[in-house]
Amino acid sequence: xxxxxxxxxxxxxxxxxxxxxxxxxxxxxxxxxxxxxxxxxxxxxxxxxxxxxxxxxxxxxxxxxxxxxxxxxxxxxxxxxxxxxxxxxxxxxxxxxxxxxxxxxxxxxxxxxxxxxxxxxxxxxxxxxxxxxxxxxxxxxxxxxxxxxx
Amino acid sequence: xxxxxxxxxxxxxxxxxxxxxxxxxxxxxxxxxxxxxxxxxxxxxxxxxxxxxxxxxxxxxxxxxxxxxxxxxxxxxxxxxxxxxxxxxxxxxxxxxxxxxxxxxxxxxxxxxxxxxxxxxxxxxxxxxxxxxxxxxxxxxxxxxxxxxxxxxxxxxxxxxxxxxxxxxxxxxxxxxxxxxxxxxxxxxxxxxxxxxxxxxxxxxxxxxxxxxxxxxxxxxxxxxxxxxxxxxxxxxxxxxxxxxxxxxxxxxxxxxxxxxxxxxxxxxxxxxxxxxxxxxxxxxxxxxxxxxxxxxxxxxxxxxxxxxxxxxxxxxxxxxxxxxxxxxxxxxxxxxxxxxxxxxxxxxxxxxxxxxxxxxxxxxxxxxxxxxxxxxxxxxxxxxxxxxxxxxxxxxxxxxxxxxxxxxxxxxxxxxxxxxxxxxxxxxxxxxxxxxxxxxxxxxxxxxxxxxxxxxxxxxxxxxxxxxxxxxxxxxxxxxxxxxxxxxxxxxxxxxxxxxxxxxxxxxxxxxxxxxxxxxxxxxxxxxxxxxxxxxxxxxxxxxxxxxxxxxxxxxxxxxxxxxxxxxxxxxxxxxxxxxxxxxxxxxxxxxxxxxxxxxxxxxxxxxxxxxxxxxxxxxxxxxxxxxxxxxxxxxxxxxxxxxxxx
Ligand SMILES: Cc1cc2nc3c(=O)[nH]c(=O)nc-3n(C[C@H](O)[C@H](O)[C@H](O)COP(=O)(O)OP(=O)(O)OC[C@H]3O[C@@H](n4cnc5c(N)ncnc54)[C@H](O)[C@@H]3O)c2cc1C
Numbered sequence: 077x078x079x080x081x082x083x084x085x086x087x088x089x090x091x092x093x094x095x096x097x098x099x100x101x102x103x104x105x106x107x108x109x110x111x112x113x114x115x116x117x118x119x120x121x122x123x124x125x126x127x128x129x130x131x132x133x134x135x136x137x138x139x140x141x142x143x144x145x146x147x148x149x150x151x152x153x154x155x156x157x158x159x160x161x162x163x164x165x166x167x168x169x170x171x172x173x174x175x176x177x178x179x180x181x182x183x184x185x186x187x188x189x190x191x192x193x194x195x196x197x198x199x200x201x202x203x204x205x206x207x208x209x210x211x212x213x214x215x216x217x218x219x220x221x222x223x224x225x226x
Numbered sequence: 227x228x229x230x231x232x233x234x235x236x237x238x239x240x241x242x243x244x245x246x247x248x249x250x251x252x253x254x255x256x257x258x259x260x261x262x263x264x265x266x267x268x269x270x271x272x273x274x275x276x277x278x279x280x281x282x283x284x285x286x287x288x289x290x291x292x293x294x295x296x297x298x299x300x301x302x303x304x305x306x307x308x309x310x311x312x313x314x315x316x317x318x319x320x321x322x323x324x325x326x327x328x329x330x331x332x333x334x335x336x337x338x339x340x341x342x343x344x345x346x347x348x349x350x351x352x353x354x355x356x357x358x359x360x361x362x363x364x365x366x367x368x369x370x371x372x373x374x375x376x377x378x379x380x381x382x383x384x385x386x387x388x389x390x391x392x393x394x395x396x397x398x399x400x401x402x403x404x405x406x407x408x409x410x411x412x413x414x415x416x417x418x419x420x421x422x423x424x425x426x427x428x429x430x431x432x433x434x435x436x437x438x439x440x441x442x443x444x445x446x447x448x449x450x451x452x453x454x455x456x457x458x459x460x461x462x463x464x465x466x467x468x469x470x471x472x473x474x475x476x477x478x479x480x481x482x483x484x485x486x487x488x489x490x491x492x493x494x495x496x497x498x499x500x501x502x503x504x505x506x507x508x509x510x511x512x513x514x515x516x517x518x519x520x521x522x523x524x525x526x527x528x529x530x531x532x533x534x535x536x537x538x539x540x541x542x543x544x545x546x547x548x549x550x551x552x553x554x555x556x557x558x559x560x561x562x563x564x565x566x567x568x569x570x571x572x573x574x575x576x577x578x579x580x581x582x583x584x585x586x587x588x589x590x591x592x593x594x595x596x597x598x599x600x601x602x603x604x605x606x607x608x609x610x611x612x613x614x615x616x617x618x619x620x621x622x623x624x625x626x627x628x629x630x631x632x633x634x635x636x637x638x639x640x641x642x643x644x645x646x647x648x649x650x651x652x653x654x655x656x657x658x659x660x661x662x663x664x665x666x667x668x669x670x671x672x673x674x675x676x677x678x679x680x681x682x683x684x685x686x687x688x689x690x691x692x693x694x695x696x697x698x699x700x701x702x703x704x705x706x707x708x709x710x711x712x713x714x715x716x717x718x719x720x721x722x723x724x725x726x727x728x729x730x731x732x733x734x735x736x737x738x739x740x741x742x743x744x745x746x747x748x749x750x751x752x753x754x755x756x757x758x759x760x761x762x763x764x765x766x767x768x769x770x771x772x773x774x775x776x777x778x779x780x781x782x783x784x785x786x787x788x789x790x791x792x793x794x795x796x797x798x799x800x801x802x803x804x805x806x807x808x809x810x811x812x813x814x815x816x817x818x819x820x821x822x823x824x825x826x827x828x829x830x831x832x833x834x835x836x837x838x839x840x841x842x843x844x845x846x847x848x849x850x851x852x853x854x855x856x857x858x859x860x861x862x863x864x865x866x867x868x869x870x871x872x873x874x
Binding site for chain 1: 295296297321323324325326328329330331332335336338339342343346729730733735736737738743755799817819840841842843844846847848856859861864865867868869871872873
């Protein structure tokens with residue numbers, strides 16, 4: 077039972093990750109990573125929403141169905157939401173969704189909620205590295221390859 | 227559907243990491259893409275012109291620009307398409323600079339990612355819909371929070387433009403930190419002499435309503451129509467009656483027993499007080515934490531202050547009051563705190579009376595200060611004075627930034643010591659002298675010529691201040707010990723401890739350093755991310771008085787301009803409800819932080835008040851029947867974008 081064999085295999089896999097970022101904090105944090113030239117893995121593709129509270133769990137499921145191997149949802153820190161409590165709503169919804177995904181046999185680490193402020197360019201890059209790494213280890217998502225007509 | 231896609235090279239900012247011609251080749255084949263071009267700078271005149279020309283000649287109905295962050299140029303391109311007859315919401319921007327070329331090095335992967343992001347935008351563009359932006363009227367009044375030099379300047383400017391200003395100051399008087407300073411670098415003007423006339427101007431200005439000893443409690447609304455609740459703390463003195471004579475303070479049983487924060491606690495005052503003689507308004511305040519009557523309901527056998535007051539101004543029954551202000555714009559000018567060296571690094575501060583901070587020095591040399599301007603420690607004039615720079619600044623573990631004023635205020639203070647004591651030995655431990663402003667280098671050179679020893683040390687070199695019977699010994703790595711009788715710590719400027727709370731109330735952000743964050747560090751240094759809220763002075767970052775004043779004048783212009791226009795355009799992004807689909811379940815109702823959703827009991831459906839709706843989309847994400855559509859972020863639009871990115 078050596079672990080070296082599968083590891084080498086996993087390395088070749090580059091996950092496709094969708095990131096939903098709120099306009100006010102996380103998206104701005106990602107911009108700051110850019111202006112500060114902080115490097116991170118290119119696997120993440122960002123979609124801007126006004127608030128993390130806009131992220132319908134169906135968006136996440138749909139992304140997974142359409143071929144994403146993981147999804148990140150970024151909002152303002154608790155208490156700092158531009159819309160007062162949209163981030164709390166997101167946290168709850170994503171929490172529930174993770175449970176449902178687990179139930180369906182999908183590793184809950186594929187979906188991650190994070191807080192990044194407009195000042196946290198470095199943290200943003202770190203979060204991206206972490207999620208990319210996690211999902212790289214989990215490998216491609218196979219269960220959900222059905223393109224949804226919505 | 228005809229979509230035009232414009233990919234920007236941004237000089238080499240994008241082109242160095244993204245193969246732009248290859249991106250264009252791929253994008254050309256995407257469905258509905260009528261034309262795809264690249265420009266060296268899409269935001270430049272020729273770049274914009276190429277978009278206008280294509281819109282007209284090719285009858286484009288959607289435009290996608292892949293360039294920098296939408297925070298940077300979305301307004302620019304929205305204006306371009308709008309001028310040419312396309313609704314600004316039928317424009318989509320892709321961020322391939324901040325989110326691609328600047329954060330990835332691998333050209334192949336960066337190029338792939340750029341193509342995927344554009345594919346998402348093109349897919350989304352097909353579902354974009356024209357939206358109408360609302361125009362709302364602007365209440366022609368402004369609120370300035372903080373009455374230091376920056377707030378004073380901003381208030382005077384806006385008021386002089388002809389608009390009503392409310393100036394809210396939390397302490398009993400205007401003036402801020404500048405009122406505590408003695409002389410000001412680099413010209414050595416007396417601080418009070420240049421500040422107090424402005425304070426008086428504020429009090430007298432017919433367009434300024436001054437609310438001192440008051441705080442912001444709550445802020446609602448949006449640009450043009452903010453509703454601000456201000457808490458007026460009780461002074462326990464009727465300001466209409468108080469004439470500022472001071473008989474009460476003379477009479478106060480606690481006279482000379484209450485620490486005077488204005489003097490950095492180096493002197494003592496009464497429980498009823500004015501912070502300093504030129505206070506504006508010149509009205510007394512009772513310190514509720516110290517007054518016997520307010521603490522214990524009793525003060526000896528008689529209330530000495532009440533007896534002394536000939537105006538009958540003292541009123542122990544006063545309660546806090548809440549006032550509601552309606553304003554169109556807000557300027558935040560809440561200033562800074564001084565770094566407290568009783569936290570590390572302390573350099574013997576508080577343990578040794580010979581060690582003081584820069585601000586304490588200012589009070590000690592001030593003619594109105596605790597020693598009437600005689601610089602002495604324990605009644606003795608100093609003979610050997612050491613200044614230590616960068617205390618609490620440029621510290622990677624603490625405050626990493628440079629506080630910008632300490633080098634110059636140290637030079638000023640060294641000069642003042644020399645002025646008073648021609649024979650004193652004066653040394654300055656510095657790392658880099660930052661004399662960047664107008665007249666600063668000249669001033670520094672002048673001080674160098676006054677027989678002041680500037681001794682260089684590295685920031686990481688150890689420096690210790692240890693007490694001995696005569697005073698202290700300053701032990702700096704690589705330098706001989708100095709036996710000093712006065713050590714002045716050039717303490718830095720730090721964010722106010724309640725910045726986070728204020729930021730939440732005003733819905734603005736903090737930078738990593740804890741000061742308020744500007745909307746763009748270079749191009750929008752006075753704006754915040756919240757429209758209608760502007761920044762002035764040290765609340766945004768440490769700065770000297772000239773910079774604070776310049777920034778305040780700028781913020782005043784920014785804050786006055788919507789008032790002058792009388793109208794502002796607000797975002798069109800709101801939610802709408804499909805009445806046929808709404809089941810009246812009311813799940814959305816409680817999710818809305820702005821009470822924009824209302825249940826219509828007759829029809830058993832929800833209704834949206836789109837003036838209140840701020841467009842977060844929390845309701846749309848929750849609606850079980852899909853009756854709520856978030857404009858510009860509809861399910862269709864978002865799902866198309868996901869599909870575009872992933873199926874590319
Ligand atoms: C030791 C020392 C020496 C200095 N010497 C010089 C010098 O010689 N020359 C020079 O150019 N600069 C000097 N400076 C810098 C100078 O003090 C600042 O540039 C200036 O005071 C900044 O003004 P401000 O209005 O931004 O802030 P502040 O002076 O801090 O004023 C802020 C005001 O807002 C009020 N406030 C805060 N929070 C609230 C709230 N929530 N609600 C209502 N009101 C609030 C405060 O009570 C205060 O009145 C010196 C600084 C120090 C520490």
